Amino acid sequence: MADENHRDLVVLPKPKRRGRTGCITCRIRRIKCDESKPSCNQCTGTGRTCDGYLTPKQQPPVAFLMVISDGVQVETHPEAAHACQYFRDVCAPALVNYGSASFWNRLVLQACHNDESLKHLMIAASHLDRQICQSGLLDNIAFYSHYGKGLRLITQARNPDTASLLIACLLLMLCDELQQKYYSALQHLISGRKILTAYHPCMRGSTGNIVIEEIGPIFSKLESDTREFQKQLVPTISRQATDVPYTDDIHHLSCFSLLCPFISVDQSAFALQAIASDCTRSRIQGIAPRTRFHMVTSLTSDLNTWHARFVAFEKTLTAATESRMYFHLNLLRTYHLCLHIISRCAPFNQELAFDGYHESIELVLVSCDILMTGALSTKFIPPLFFVATRYRSLSFRRRAIKSLRRCGPDGQLLADMASRIARVEEHGIPGPVLCSDIPEGKRVQIQSMELDPSNQSYNLYFKRHPFTENVLPDYLTFPSQGWVWGESSSTLCHASRLLEAVQRFDFMNFWYDEDLG
Structure with a gap:
């Protein structure tokens, strides 16, 4: 009985699984592929076209995130x-x-x-x-x-x-x-x-x-x-209006601004002037930013936004229009560079901070020199006075004062002020050449100018280091002769108002002035 039951048992062969790496044709025909490369023999031997092999899927890379607890110090030293x-x-x-x-x-x-x-x-x-x-x-x-x-x-x-x-x-x-x-x-x-x-x-x-x-x-x-x-x-x-950035290879990684471009040069100028008022008026406790990676509250953001809109505006200009606007476009870039420096130094009331931007300040003067070869204008007065009074390099300060004297009567008046202030700072220092040659204790800040009651002279007030409210201002005296053009109150106060304008970096005060020829 046991033998009969044993004979009834049928041992089925173990099914063979087809490989997953066979060619496409053999997989469709459901036959075993010999996986010969580049074409299998099962296809070529029967006159068929071998469609090749599927590309094997690569395993995705393992992703990990290192979580660092605030209370754990990875470094043991x-x-x-x-x-x-x-x-x-x-x-x-x-x-x-x-x-x-x-x-x-x-x-x-x-x-x-x-x-x-x-x-x-x-x-x-x-x-x-x-x-x-x-x-x-x-x-x-x-x-x-x-x-x-x-x-x-x-x-x-x-x-x-x-x-x-x-x-x-x-x-x-x-x-x-x-x-x-x-x-x-x-x-x-x-x-x-x-x-x-x-x-x-x-x-x-x-x-x-x-x-x-x-x-x-x-x-x-x-x-x-x-x-x-x-x-x-x-x-x-x-330069052409269709110029691309120096590095096309990373241009696709740029953050394209969604901000609306300016519609005119004048709109760009008015927007920058609004930021200039904040840059010269703000006062911040602490030390000035150490690198370009650091920000100054909202001032840096506002200047970055203006710059993005200005660049977008430039890209809308044709080559002919850009060539016609060359002077004003480059002048606005120079103003922007000045305000970039002022925004990172003036609010902190630290004159030494300007020394850290010597390359940018020197670029301001070089830019003015290049633009002045085409036309003399009072529009250069704000950046030139800025260089002459806030940058202590002997050669560049002298060049800025010399260029100021070419900017009409107003430029000559401000050049006299800057020259006298430079002599105050350099007094007693043997052979000053570099900014570092003038120590912080010798530096001064111009405050204001007032006409004395007799209308015979002007008093130029300035403060010495540390420039705080507790420091009493000192002053220099200038004869009023040659600084007024008439007896009216408006002309008598012209020098004071002019100094106030350049102290605020109010370039719009000169924006619509005619060229000097």
Whole structure:
């Protein structure tokens, strides 16, 4: 009985599963493919066309997010741990002029804790920033030690991550600007641009990398602003309205402004004048911003917005219109550059802060010199008086005063004021040449000018350091002869009103003046 039951059992063969890597034709025919390359023999042997093989799906990369608790110190060395915390709590929240708060406070910090080279650069930047804020001479050995370690680890990396290299460029720029090494910062900007170019030269859409998506527009804006500050030096014949940015490779990563462009040069001028009033009137406690990455409350945002609308307006102009407006367009760029400097120095009442913008201030004077070769105008008075009274380099100050004397009677009057103020600051200093040759204690701020009751002289009031309300003003006396053009009260007060206008950087006071010929 048992044998009969055993004979009734039928052992079925184990079904063979077809491979998932066969050619398309064999999979459709439901036969086994021998998977020969480039065409399988099952197809070619029977006279069929082999349609090839499907591309195998790649496994998506593993994504991870490093969560850093506020109460956990990743760095164990006490000094380094303090520097990391200082960067997180003080530095990173302020670096939002280029890059969002999320970029600096989250992505950069995560990258620094995940990459040893970035961590050292972050600590180096933290040491520099703390030194400036505390106005003391800290030990620079710590800075150079971490700065050198960061550079060495970057150069020794075999397959460095693109995002890490770009963050390193920004941190190196930050370190250079904190030391006022602007040429070195420019080299790191150029390096970052080249890295972006090599990363994906043909990309015009999303990169798929959240750090690249954030950092691309930062480099684009940095380059755009650097280029705009030098744009007025380019002759009009070499520029066309259809010019593209210097780096087409990162142009697609720029944040295209949705702001409405200005509709005319006059509208641009009136909008900039409104910002100028805020720049010269504001008073802020604390120290002036250390780098271009730092912002000054709403002033930086307003100037950035104006700049975006102005660039958009320029792009609407034809080549012929732009050529016709060349003088006024470049003059507005010069005004904007002056206000960029004023907004970052004047509100903090710190005259030494202007020394940190020596390259930009010198560019203002060079721009005026170039534009004045075409036409002499009182429109140059505000920027020239700004250079003559707030920049202490001997040669540039003298050049600004000399150029002021070419700007008609008003320019000559203001040149006399600037010349007397320069002599006050340089008195007792043997052979002053550079800004640093005039110490903070010797610098003065012009306050106002008043006509004495006898109408025989003007008193030019100024304050010495520290320029606070408790400091009593001093004054210089100028004879009124040659400074008034008649006996009416309006002409007698002309010098006072003129000084008040340039002190407010009221360039609209001269905007509609005729050229001097």
